[in-house]
Amino acid sequence: MAWFDEYDHRGPIRVEGGLRARSKRGSIGSTWWSRRFIDILERVCDKGRLTRGRAYARQGQVLSIDLAAGEVRAAVQGSRPEPYDVVIRIEAFGERRWAELEEAVAAQAVHRARLLAGEMPPEIEELFAAAGADLFPRDLDMNCSCPDWGFPCKHLSAVLYLLAEAFDDDPFLVLAWRGRTREQLLGSLAADEGHGLPEVVDVPFAERLADFYAPGATAHPPERRPAASPALLLRVFPPPGDLGDVLAPAYERLGDGPAAP
Amino acid sequence: MLVVHGVWAEDGLAFWAEHAEGGGPAARAGRGAGPRPHPFAAPAAAVAAALGLDQPGERTLELLLPGSAGEPSPSPETGRLAGTTRPRLRPWRVPVVVPPAATALRLLAGRPETATLRHWAAVADLARDLVRRGRVLPQLALEADGARAVWRPVVNGADGVHFRELALAMPPACRTAGVERPSAGVLRAALETFADALVRQALTEPLVTRPATPRDRWLAALTGPDPSCPDVPELRAELGAWHDAATAAEGAARVCFRLMEPTGDPTGDPTGDGEDAWRVELALQAADDPSLYVPATTLWAGERAPGLPPAPERELLTGLGRAVRLYPELERALRVPEPAELALDTAGAFGFLRQAAPLLQAAGFGVQLPRWAGRARLGLRLTTRTKTQTAAVSQGFGMRELVDFRVDLAVGDETISEEELAELARLKVPLVRVRGQWVELDDRQLKAALRAVEGARAGEAAAGEILELVARHDGELPLLEVDADGALGDLLSGQAERRLRPIATPPGLDAVLRPYQERGLAWLSFLSELGLGGVLADDMGLGKTVTTLALLVHESREREGPGAPTLLVCPMSLIGNWQREAARFAPGLRVYVHHGAARDAALVRDADLVITTYGTAHRDLESLKEHEWRRVVCDEAQAIKNSGTLQARAVRAIPAATRLALTGTPVENHLAELWSIMEFANPGLLGPRSRFRTRFQEPIEARQDEEAAHALRRATGPFILRRLKTDRSVISDLPEKMEVKEWCPLTAEQASLYQAVVDDMLAKIDDSEGIERRGLVLATMAKLKQVCNHPAHLLKDGSRLAGRSGKLARLEQLGEEILAEGEKALLFTQYAEFGGLLQPYLERRLERPVLLLHGGLPKKTRDRLVDRFQNDPEPMLFVLSLKAAGVGLNLTAASHVVHVDRWWNPAVEDQATDRAFRIGQRKNVQVRKLICAGTLEERVDEMIERKKALAERVVGAGEEWLTDLSTGELREVFRLTGNAAEGG
Structure with missing residues (x-):
C-alpha cells in the first residue's frame, strides 16, 4: 500500500488543455436522460468517489474521450508520466435488434422531431424496453490501467462525470454508444445545411460615386410581431447546461412592457 | 454649420463632419506621401462639441470618398453641388469621434439630419426591436486582445429579410473606412455592437453574485461596462452551437x-x-x-x-x-x-x-386561423325606427326627433333569444355554432349577456342620443350591428353620400361640379342641416376647395338675405390660393382676408367668407369669438392634429352653428389626430381624450383589435367623407391629366430681398440696351425666380432652409400629402442647385426617400435612380432638373408632377410633364404649378394665359420673348403687389 499512498500524496501531473468539467457544483443531469445515466452511476459506485471524480475532471486531468459503438475510451493524466487508459464498455445492439428499434422509432414522428430539435424523447426508453432492449445499461464494464485498488477509481469517475455532461448536451451520444450514430438513425434527415444571414451583393462603389451618401434602396421595417415574453427564445432553444435558470429572469427585463398573457 | 455623418469603424460608429460652407479651417498642408487631410472636415473637438459630447474618443480615420484630386465632393446635405462631374475615389484623412455604443445610440435617437445617420438610426431601431423581443443570446467571443462576454442578436425570418434590405440600402458613405467594406459585414458588426449595448442598458442587476468559476465570471461580464472574461473553450463552442441552432431555425x-x-x-x-x-x-x-x-x-x-x-x-x-x-x-x-x-x-x-x-x-x-377567429362574438344589436315616415332626404328631420329603439343580443349577424342564450350558457363550451356560424364565447361575456337580458332594453330616444350612444358605446359586450332607418339610418350607415340626392352645380358657382363633387356637396349640406360637423378627407386633387365654395354658394341661395359669414382657417401658405379660387369660382361671394397688419375685425360683418390663418385665429381669438359664425372651416386640418396646441384650442373655442374640417391625409390612420379633428368638428361626440385612448387607440394600435377598429369606423363613419382617386365611382369622372396652379405667399424675408433685386436691376436695365439689356433682363428674372424659390437659393450661402420660403412650405405640405397617399411625385426645377438643396431637406423632413437627378450624373447612376423610382413600391419623391429630364426618361410610376419653378415656355413644361405619361400609363396624373402670388411669376403666368396663342407661337427654347418688353412693361411685370408677403 505504501507505493500507492506515495503516489497519492504526490498528486497528479498537471495538464494544460485537458477536458474540463463545465458545470458548477452538482449541475449535471439537467436533462432526464443524463439524469438517468447518473442514477446508474450512483447505483454502481458510491457518491464520494463520484465527487472526487468530478473534482478531478474539473482540474482538466482527462485528456481525451472517444465514444464508439459499445465502448468509451479515455486517457486520463494521473501521477505517473504515462496517462492511464480508461475503457467503459456496454453492450452494443446487433443489426437485427437495431433494425427493430429503428422501425419502432420511425413509427412515431415525435421521436425524430424531438431528436432533431435536440432532446431525447422520454418515451424512447419505453420503446426500447418494449423491444426487449435497455436504452441505458444496467451495468457498466469499466476498466482503468491505474494501480488504484478502489473501484471505481477517480480516473474512471472523472470520465463518467464528463460523459454525463456530454449526454446532457447531445442525446445522440447515448444512442451512438449503443451502436447507432445520429446520421445512421436519421438517414437523410440528419444532413445539416448551412444557414446564416442572407447573401447581399453590393453595388460597387465605382458605380455609386454620384450618390455616395444616399441609400441604395428602401428598407421596410418588419411589422411589429405580437407581444410575447422575451424569454420565448429560451423556451424554444434551451440553453446549454443550467444556464436557463440564470438567464430566464434576465430576459424578462428585456421586453418593453408586461408580457402578454 | 456642420454636416455630421456616421461611418462604421472597426470598433464602433465614428462621427465626422463637413463644414457646410466648404473651406473649413483644416489646413491644406501635407503634400507628403499618404492620404491628404479632408479639406472641409471639422476637427474632432468641433464634431464632439456639435454632438454635445464631453469626452470624445478622438482619432483620425482614412475614408474613401469620391471627388477631385483637390477635394472630396460635398455631401448633398451641405447644399453644395460637386465641383467635378468625373469624381474618383481617393482616401482622405478625416478626424472622427467614436463614442461608446450607448452614447452613439442616444445620439441616433433624435431625428438625424443626414442620410448616413438616418441609416444608422434604422439599424439601431432593428437592434432595439430584436432586444425587446429577446432575440439575443449571450456568447463568448475570443479576439486578439482576449475573451469577451457579448450579447449577439439572432437574426432570421422576417428580421433576416429586413437585415438584407438594410444592407442593400446602406449608403456607401457608411462603410467606407479604409476600404470598400461589404455592407452585410458592416451591418452585422453594428447590430452586434448596438444589441450588446442595449442589453447591458436593460440589465442593471448582475446575473451572478460573487463569481468564482470561469463560467460565472463570463456570466458576470454579460452585464455592466466591462465585457472581458477568461476564455472557456468548451463553453464558447457550446454557446456558438446554440446560437447557430437558433439562427438556423426559420431559415428558408x-x-x-x-x-x-x-x-x-x-x-x-x-x-x-x-x-x-x-x-x-x-x-x-x-x-x-x-x-x-x-x-x-x-x-x-x-x-x-x-x-x-x-x-x-x-x-x-x-x-x-x-x-x-x-x-x-x-x-x-x-x-x-x-x-x-x-x-x-x-x-x-x-x-x-x-x-x-x-x-x-x-x-x-x-x-x-379561420376568418371568424377573434371576430364573431356575442354582442348587442341596436335597432331604431323613425316614428313617422320621413324621406331619406333630411327635410324636417332633426337631432332632437324621437325614434323607437330596441337592443337585442346577437351572435355574429344573428339575433338570438333569451332562451337560446340560456341554452348556450348551459352547454358550457367556449366555442359554439349558432345557426351555422362558429362563435367564441368567453365566460365573462356570457355573464354580461345574461345580465343584459334581464333589463328590458327598448324605448324611445332622441336621434342625437342614439348617435352618441353608437359613438361612445363601451360595454363588455360589443355593439355588433346597428339597424336604423330614415335619415338616422343614412347617417349611421356611413353611406349618406351615396344615398342622398346629388345637388347639381348651384347657379352662381363659376364651375361645373363633377358627379362625385355633387354627391359631396349633398353630403356637406345634409350634415350641416342636421347641425353636425363633418370631415371632408377626399384625396388631394379631388376638389375639396371647389366643393366647399359650392356649399357656401348653395347655402347663400337657399337663404333669404345675408346670413352669418363662414370663417375659413388655413395655413399661411394657402391664403392666396383660397382668395384666388374664391374669386374665380364664386365671384358672388364677398370675401374678406383677415390677415396681416392692416386687418380689421369690423370688416367681418360685410363678408360671406372670412379667410384667416391659424396663427391669426389664435391671436385674434377674443374678437373672432364675438361674431356670429354660420360655420368654421379648417383647411389642412392636420394643423390641429395635436389637440393641445394653441391653434387647435383656438379654432375649437370659436362658436359656430356647424363645423367642417378639410384634410387630404388619411386621418383614419392616425388615431390621435383623428380624435383631435373630430373634437373640433363634433365636440364631445367621441368622449374625452383619455377614454378614446383606452377604448380605441390602444387596442387598435397595440393589438390590431379588429372589433375596436370596427367600432371606431362606425362611430366616425357618419362624419368623415373620404373618396380616393382610385374609387370606381370617382375615377371615371376624372380627366387623365389635371392641371392646377397653386399660389404661394412670400415670406417677409423673401419680399424684401425681392424688392431689393427689383430696385437694383431696374436702374441698370434703364441705362442699357441691346445685348447687354437682354442679358440684364434675363439675369433679373433668374434672380427673382430664385428669391421666389428660397432666399438661400439666391444668396447661395448654405444657410438653413426651414421657415423662410412660402413655396418650400407649400412643397412640404404637398409632399406630405402625396406620400401619405402612398404615391410618387416628380418635382421639376430648372435649377440643379435648387434641386440639390431640396433633396436632402425634403428627405429629412418627410422621412421618405427623395431622389435627385441632374445633368451631372453618369448614365449608370441615372438608370439606377430611374429604376428605383419605377420599381420600388415605397412612396417617394423625385427631384429633377428640367434640362436633365429632357430626354429618354420613363417615369410613369409618378401620379403627381409639381413644377416648383416655372419655365415660361409651355412646350418645355409639357415635355417634362409628359415623362409621367408614357405608353402604358393608366392612372390619372395631377400636375401642379407653383406660383408666388404678387410676383413676376404670377404676372407672367397671366400673360401666358391671356396670350396663349401668342405664347404657343413663340416656342423657342427659352424665355427670350420676355426680353422684348419695354422697361415700363418690365416694371409692371416685376412689381411686387398685393398682400403677397406674410404679414405680421
Whole structure:
C-alpha cells in the first residue's frame, strides 16, 4: 500500500488543455436522460468517489474521450508520466435488434422531431424496453490501467462525470454508444445545411460615386410581431447546461412592457 | 454649420463632419506621401462639441470618398453641388469621434439630419426591436486582445429579410473606412455592437453574485461596462452551437399550423356528432413567400416545391420538435410516422385559439386561423325606427326627433333569444355554432349577456342620443350591428353620400361640379342641416376647395338675405390660393382676408367668407369669438392634429352653428389626430381624450383589435367623407391629366430681398440696351425666380432652409400629402442647385426617400435612380432638373408632377410633364404649378394665359420673348403687389 499512498500524496501531473468539467457544483443531469445515466452511476459506485471524480475532471486531468459503438475510451493524466487508459464498455445492439428499434422509432414522428430539435424523447426508453432492449445499461464494464485498488477509481469517475455532461448536451451520444450514430438513425434527415444571414451583393462603389451618401434602396421595417415574453427564445432553444435558470429572469427585463398573457 | 455623418469603424460608429460652407479651417498642408487631410472636415473637438459630447474618443480615420484630386465632393446635405462631374475615389484623412455604443445610440435617437445617420438610426431601431423581443443570446467571443462576454442578436425570418434590405440600402458613405467594406459585414458588426449595448442598458442587476468559476465570471461580464472574461473553450463552442441552432431555425421555411373547422353538417345542433372534429393542419411555409404553403401530407407524398429547402421533412420535423415544447398537446399528432394534422375537440380548438396560437406565432411559427377567429362574438344589436315616415332626404328631420329603439343580443349577424342564450350558457363550451356560424364565447361575456337580458332594453330616444350612444358605446359586450332607418339610418350607415340626392352645380358657382363633387356637396349640406360637423378627407386633387365654395354658394341661395359669414382657417401658405379660387369660382361671394397688419375685425360683418390663418385665429381669438359664425372651416386640418396646441384650442373655442374640417391625409390612420379633428368638428361626440385612448387607440394600435377598429369606423363613419382617386365611382369622372396652379405667399424675408433685386436691376436695365439689356433682363428674372424659390437659393450661402420660403412650405405640405397617399411625385426645377438643396431637406423632413437627378450624373447612376423610382413600391419623391429630364426618361410610376419653378415656355413644361405619361400609363396624373402670388411669376403666368396663342407661337427654347418688353412693361411685370408677403 505504501507505493500507492506515495503516489497519492504526490498528486497528479498537471495538464494544460485537458477536458474540463463545465458545470458548477452538482449541475449535471439537467436533462432526464443524463439524469438517468447518473442514477446508474450512483447505483454502481458510491457518491464520494463520484465527487472526487468530478473534482478531478474539473482540474482538466482527462485528456481525451472517444465514444464508439459499445465502448468509451479515455486517457486520463494521473501521477505517473504515462496517462492511464480508461475503457467503459456496454453492450452494443446487433443489426437485427437495431433494425427493430429503428422501425419502432420511425413509427412515431415525435421521436425524430424531438431528436432533431435536440432532446431525447422520454418515451424512447419505453420503446426500447418494449423491444426487449435497455436504452441505458444496467451495468457498466469499466476498466482503468491505474494501480488504484478502489473501484471505481477517480480516473474512471472523472470520465463518467464528463460523459454525463456530454449526454446532457447531445442525446445522440447515448444512442451512438449503443451502436447507432445520429446520421445512421436519421438517414437523410440528419444532413445539416448551412444557414446564416442572407447573401447581399453590393453595388460597387465605382458605380455609386454620384450618390455616395444616399441609400441604395428602401428598407421596410418588419411589422411589429405580437407581444410575447422575451424569454420565448429560451423556451424554444434551451440553453446549454443550467444556464436557463440564470438567464430566464434576465430576459424578462428585456421586453418593453408586461408580457402578454 | 456642420454636416455630421456616421461611418462604421472597426470598433464602433465614428462621427465626422463637413463644414457646410466648404473651406473649413483644416489646413491644406501635407503634400507628403499618404492620404491628404479632408479639406472641409471639422476637427474632432468641433464634431464632439456639435454632438454635445464631453469626452470624445478622438482619432483620425482614412475614408474613401469620391471627388477631385483637390477635394472630396460635398455631401448633398451641405447644399453644395460637386465641383467635378468625373469624381474618383481617393482616401482622405478625416478626424472622427467614436463614442461608446450607448452614447452613439442616444445620439441616433433624435431625428438625424443626414442620410448616413438616418441609416444608422434604422439599424439601431432593428437592434432595439430584436432586444425587446429577446432575440439575443449571450456568447463568448475570443479576439486578439482576449475573451469577451457579448450579447449577439439572432437574426432570421422576417428580421433576416429586413437585415438584407438594410444592407442593400446602406449608403456607401457608411462603410467606407479604409476600404470598400461589404455592407452585410458592416451591418452585422453594428447590430452586434448596438444589441450588446442595449442589453447591458436593460440589465442593471448582475446575473451572478460573487463569481468564482470561469463560467460565472463570463456570466458576470454579460452585464455592466466591462465585457472581458477568461476564455472557456468548451463553453464558447457550446454557446456558438446554440446560437447557430437558433439562427438556423426559420431559415428558408417555417412550420405552419392551420386551424380547420369541422366539416360536418353545419345545420346540426351544437352537440351533434361530427361537430367536434376540429383539425390543425401541419404545413411548411417559405419564409420569404408566405403564399408558398405546402401541407405536410404533400411533403410526405414526396412532392417538392421550388423555394422550399431540399429536405423539407427535416425542417418540418425539427420545427415540430421545437413547437411541442410550447404546445405539448401537439405530441398526439406526432404519434404516427408521417404526421400531417392534429385532431382536436371543441375545447381543444378553443385552447389552440386562445393559448397556443399566440405563443406559436410569437415564437416565429406560422399560424392560420379561420376568418371568424377573434371576430364573431356575442354582442348587442341596436335597432331604431323613425316614428313617422320621413324621406331619406333630411327635410324636417332633426337631432332632437324621437325614434323607437330596441337592443337585442346577437351572435355574429344573428339575433338570438333569451332562451337560446340560456341554452348556450348551459352547454358550457367556449366555442359554439349558432345557426351555422362558429362563435367564441368567453365566460365573462356570457355573464354580461345574461345580465343584459334581464333589463328590458327598448324605448324611445332622441336621434342625437342614439348617435352618441353608437359613438361612445363601451360595454363588455360589443355593439355588433346597428339597424336604423330614415335619415338616422343614412347617417349611421356611413353611406349618406351615396344615398342622398346629388345637388347639381348651384347657379352662381363659376364651375361645373363633377358627379362625385355633387354627391359631396349633398353630403356637406345634409350634415350641416342636421347641425353636425363633418370631415371632408377626399384625396388631394379631388376638389375639396371647389366643393366647399359650392356649399357656401348653395347655402347663400337657399337663404333669404345675408346670413352669418363662414370663417375659413388655413395655413399661411394657402391664403392666396383660397382668395384666388374664391374669386374665380364664386365671384358672388364677398370675401374678406383677415390677415396681416392692416386687418380689421369690423370688416367681418360685410363678408360671406372670412379667410384667416391659424396663427391669426389664435391671436385674434377674443374678437373672432364675438361674431356670429354660420360655420368654421379648417383647411389642412392636420394643423390641429395635436389637440393641445394653441391653434387647435383656438379654432375649437370659436362658436359656430356647424363645423367642417378639410384634410387630404388619411386621418383614419392616425388615431390621435383623428380624435383631435373630430373634437373640433363634433365636440364631445367621441368622449374625452383619455377614454378614446383606452377604448380605441390602444387596442387598435397595440393589438390590431379588429372589433375596436370596427367600432371606431362606425362611430366616425357618419362624419368623415373620404373618396380616393382610385374609387370606381370617382375615377371615371376624372380627366387623365389635371392641371392646377397653386399660389404661394412670400415670406417677409423673401419680399424684401425681392424688392431689393427689383430696385437694383431696374436702374441698370434703364441705362442699357441691346445685348447687354437682354442679358440684364434675363439675369433679373433668374434672380427673382430664385428669391421666389428660397432666399438661400439666391444668396447661395448654405444657410438653413426651414421657415423662410412660402413655396418650400407649400412643397412640404404637398409632399406630405402625396406620400401619405402612398404615391410618387416628380418635382421639376430648372435649377440643379435648387434641386440639390431640396433633396436632402425634403428627405429629412418627410422621412421618405427623395431622389435627385441632374445633368451631372453618369448614365449608370441615372438608370439606377430611374429604376428605383419605377420599381420600388415605397412612396417617394423625385427631384429633377428640367434640362436633365429632357430626354429618354420613363417615369410613369409618378401620379403627381409639381413644377416648383416655372419655365415660361409651355412646350418645355409639357415635355417634362409628359415623362409621367408614357405608353402604358393608366392612372390619372395631377400636375401642379407653383406660383408666388404678387410676383413676376404670377404676372407672367397671366400673360401666358391671356396670350396663349401668342405664347404657343413663340416656342423657342427659352424665355427670350420676355426680353422684348419695354422697361415700363418690365416694371409692371416685376412689381411686387398685393398682400403677397406674410404679414405680421
